[in-house]
Amino acid sequence: MAPAPRPSTRPKRARRGSGGLTLGDVARLAGVSPITVSRALNDPDRVSPGTLARVQEAVARTGYVPNRVAGGLASNHSRLVAVIIPSLASPMFLATLQALSEALAAEGYQVMIGESGYDGTREDALLDAIIGRRPDGIVLTGVMHSTEGRRRLLAAGIPVVETWDLTPTPIDMLVGFSHEQAGAGAARYLHQCGVREPAMISADDHRAGLRRKGFAEAAKAMGRGKVPVRLVHAPTTIGEGRRALASLLDRHPEIDAVYCSSDVLALGALIEAKARGLAVPGRVRIVGFGDLDFAADTDPPLTTLRVDGTAIGRQAARFLVDRIAGRPEGPRIVDLGVTLVPRASA
Amino acid sequence: MAPAPRPSTRPKRARRGSGGLTLGDVARLAGVSPITVSRALNDPDRVSPGTLARVQEAVARTGYVPNRVAGGLASNHSRLVAVIIPSLASPMFLATLQALSEALAAEGYQVMIGESGYDGTREDALLDAIIGRRPDGIVLTGVMHSTEGRRRLLAAGIPVVETWDLTPTPIDMLVGFSHEQAGAGAARYLHQCGVREPAMISADDHRAGLRRKGFAEAAKAMGRGKVPVRLVHAPTTIGEGRRALASLLDRHPEIDAVYCSSDVLALGALIEAKARGLAVPGRVRIVGFGDLDFAADTDPPLTTLRVDGTAIGRQAARFLVDRIAGRPEGPRIVDLGVTLVPRASA
DNA sequence: GCCGGATATGGTAGCGCTATCATTTCCCGC
DNA sequence: GCGGGAAATGATAGCGCTACCATATCCGGC
Numbered sequence: 001m002a003p004a005p006r007p008s009t010r011p012k013r014a015r016r017g018s019g020g021l022t023l024g025d026v027a028r029l030a031g032v033s034p035i036t037v038s039r040a041l042n043d044p045d046r047v048s049p050g051t052l053a054r055v056q057e058a059v060a061r062t063g064y065v066p067n068r069v070a071g072g073l074a075s076n077h078s079r080l081v082a083v084i085i086p087s088l089a090s091p092m093f094l095a096t097l098q099a100l101s102e103a104l105a106a107e108g109y110q111v112m113i114g115e116s117g118y119d120g121t122r123e124d125a126l127l128d129a130i131i132g133r134r135p136d137g138i139v140l141t142g143v144m145h146s147t148e149g150r151r152r153l154l155a156a157g158i159p160v161v162e163t164w165d166l167t168p169t170p171i172d173m174l175v176g177f178s179h180e181q182a183g184a185g186a187a188r189y190l191h192q193c194g195v196r197e198p199a200m201i202s203a204d205d206h207r208a209g210l211r212r213k214g215f216a217e218a219a220k221a222m223g224r225g226k227v228p229v230r231l232v233h234a235p236t237t238i239g240e241g242r243r244a245l246a247s248l249l250d251r252h253p254e255i256d257a258v259y260c261s262s263d264v265l266a267l268g269a270l271i272e273a274k275a276r277g278l279a280v281p282g283r284v285r286i287v288g289f290g291d292l293d294f295a296a297d298t299d300p301p302l303t304t305l306r307v308d309g310t311a312i313g314r315q316a317a318r319f320l321v322d323r324i325a326g327r328p329e330g331p332r333i334v335d336l337g338v339t340l341v342p343r344a345s346a
Numbered sequence: 347m348a349p350a351p352r353p354s355t356r357p358k359r360a361r362r363g364s365g366g367l368t369l370g371d372v373a374r375l376a377g378v379s380p381i382t383v384s385r386a387l388n389d390p391d392r393v394s395p396g397t398l399a400r401v402q403e404a405v406a407r408t409g410y411v412p413n414r415v416a417g418g419l420a421s422n423h424s425r426l427v428a429v430i431i432p433s434l435a436s437p438m439f440l441a442t443l444q445a446l447s448e449a450l451a452a453e454g455y456q457v458m459i460g461e462s463g464y465d466g467t468r469e470d471a472l473l474d475a476i477i478g479r480r481p482d483g484i485v486l487t488g489v490m491h492s493t494e495g496r497r498r499l500l501a502a503g504i505p506v507v508e509t510w511d512l513t514p515t516p517i518d519m520l521v522g523f524s525h526e527q528a529g530a531g532a533a534r535y536l537h538q539c540g541v542r543e544p545a546m547i548s549a550d551d552h553r554a555g556l557r558r559k560g561f562a563e564a565a566k567a568m569g570r571g572k573v574p575v576r577l578v579h580a581p582t583t584i585g586e587g588r589r590a591l592a593s594l595l596d597r598h599p600e601i602d603a604v605y606c607s608s609d610v611l612a613l614g615a616l617i618e619a620k621a622r623g624l625a626v627p628g629r630v631r632i633v634g635f636g637d638l639d640f641a642a643d644t645d646p647p648l649t650t651l652r653v654d655g656t657a658i659g660r661q662a663a664r665f666l667v668d669r670i671a672g673r674p675e676g677p678r679i680v681d682l683g684v685t686l687v688p689r690a691s692a
Numbered sequence: 693g694c695c696g697g698a699t700a701t702g703g704t705a706g707c708g709c710t711a712t713c714a715t716t717t718c719c720c721g722c
Numbered sequence: 723g724c725g726g727g728a729a730a731t732g733a734t735a736g737c738g739c740t741a742c743c744a745t746a747t748c749c750g751g752c
Contacts, residue, residue, distance in 0.1 A: 015706045022709085023708070036730085048729085063498060066709085067709070069707090069709090070419050073710090073737050089437075091437075110458070113458075113459055131411045132412055151409070156411070157365070238643045271645050294584040297584045298617065299618075361736045363736085363738085393700075415737090415739090417740070418707095419737090421739075
């Protein structure tokens with residue numbers, strides 16, 4: 001209970017509190033001080049077995065749930081990690097998110113997700129909302145941030161991990177891969193398959209743009225002309241993949257391969273090719289990006305660029321947990337690369 | 347700044363603070379008291395224009411970001427709403443989540459997402475983690491909660507909205523629809539199409555089970571025998587849809603329709619049917635559930651049960667915002683129903 | 693002219709937990 | 723037997739913001 005007010009400083013009118021159970025209530029029931037209850041919950045090795053049992057019994061009897069808001073203020077540790085991804089609608093980031101969430105949950109952290117969208121205008125407002133929560137770490141997707149956003153992140157003093165891209169000058173820590181090299185890898189693979197007229201179906205966001213650039217430059221280096229591109233709005237859908245292939249074929253009936261900037265687009269292209277009676281890979285080869293869970297189950301199974309989203313998530317979590325724990329750090333930039341998974345579609 | 351300690355109670359060693367900017371720093375720069383800065387940020391109508399301008403200038407100059415942790419403790423309002431969905435891997439809840447997030451963001455709330463999984467064992471631990479953050483509202487998926495979970499929710503005194511199901515006895519508020527009626531609707535539709543040997547491909551979670559039950563009972567009522575069912579693990583994938591149809595056809599080559607408990611399963615079934623040279627809907631009709639964004643773009647376009655996830659999300663947000671604002675409430679249970687969207691697959 | 697209400701700003705204690713130092717007890721080594 | 727260190731527990735102030743009440747000023751109605 002709050003100490004009795006001294007007469008000369010009696011409160012005008014005491015605040016009521018939220019009416020809920022507090023750690024002080026549990027302390028009275030257990031016959032210990034509030035700080036012992038706090039230790040029993042958060043650092044039980046520092047409490048004797050008998051006292052620990054009494055506190056646990058009191059918590060069970062009262063149904064007390066620790067107030068993380070107050071604990072976060074008092075300790076300057078919120079046990080929260082904020083993650084910004086472009087969109088929940090895209091399955092691309094799912095494996096990363098799940099691996100990150102699981103690894104952090106194992107260390108007692110909760111994850112808070114923010115969606116920045118793909119056009120770069122919402123990240124700053126999202127950063128303010130996130131920094132306001134004083135998370136113990138922030139995980140970003142990509143490395144393209146506004147000047148103001150970058151400043152706020154640096155000023156906040158919160159550990160930051162950038163993911164899903166690569167740069168030699170990260171804000172803090174980074175785990176990702178080169179999108180340009182990924183695109184180039186798809187171009188080289190198709191070249192090796194004997195493809196003469198490649199085309200691209202690509203989302204219009206920045207990272208897809210890097211893959212597009214990589215593909216086009218590698219194709220050019222291998223003697224190909226200007227590669228026809230059909231752009232679609234991110235996040236991508238099966239419908240857009242279908243329509244994009246239809247449009248490409250209308251304008252360029254000679255194309256014999258299509259590189260798609262996501263597996264979802266590739267699935268749409270596959271459906272459209274089949275609907276038009278075009279044999280895959282016989283008449284047209286199709287390559288995707290991401291190696292999502294359905295890539296092996298399409299008909300034919302999809303050749304695609306595999307990103308190890310799970311490894312990205314785990315590494316990001318490891319970076320944060322080590323930093324927060326004050327452990328010595330290894331390299332702050334981890335390049336996980338991309339591999340091409342040949343299946344039947346190309 | 348903190349008041350100077352009185353000599354007789356001089357602190358043993360003062361806490362340092364987190365080292366970041368505080369509202370007190372902004373107040374000094376603006377030449378006002380901290381509570382005026384707080385009002386300028388949170389209730390600007392109660393501050394004169396001249397003072398407001400000075401505070402905003404000081405905030406801009408310092409880059410101050412309000413500490414929501416401290417504000418949440420002081421005001422007992424966290425500006426947070428927690429949402430529990432079974433899995434981010436399933437696109438089923440995406441529209442609901444996006445609609446809810448947008449509606450709440452418009453009112454200054456952040457959403458925190460938790461994944462309960464489908465087997466009912468993780469919701470209680472998740473509820474503790476969530477209640478610890480003292481959110482201003484909690485949105486749940488489904489109405490099947492453990493006794494302990496229900497108790498904790500009631501004890502927490504936080505407004506709760508249950509979604510994606512229906513019951514006459516919700517914890518607090520509810521917006522959803524009847525899964526049994528949904529399943530029955532699919533059975534009736536297929537009956538009207540002249541289907542004689544329907545089958546089901548269904549996820550093994552509770553709500554899919556309700557739809558299964560509704561379908562089976564309606565089929566029986568229309569003279570059908572025992573409906574063959576292939577169960578798959580939730581969350582569902584295209585691959586599982588393919589394999590499930592393959593398995594059903596192996597055991598029951600006579601089936602002429604398949605009701606799938608999700609559009610993802612239906613897409614897999616479509617791919618498998620095509621791979622086997624079976625005409626859809628000529629040889630076998632296929633019906634999905636959810637009306638996801640790709641349902642109109644499959645080949646043929648998918649007949650499916652449409653759930654208005656967006657309306658669910660908006661209603662859930664409205665419930666919470668009205669409750670928190672103390673506005674008079676309408677009915678606490680909103681049944682949005684399900685409609686069947688006939689397309690070419692059945 | 694006076695009084696009361698509205699507006700704008702301020703002071704202080706407290707929201708619930710914990711960092712930090714203090715105290716007590718026990719045990720082991722010299 | 724004594725002293726020092728470790729372990730267990732406690733006291734207090736503070737983390738950063740705001741609920742709640744206080745104060746001063748201004749304006750309009752009687």
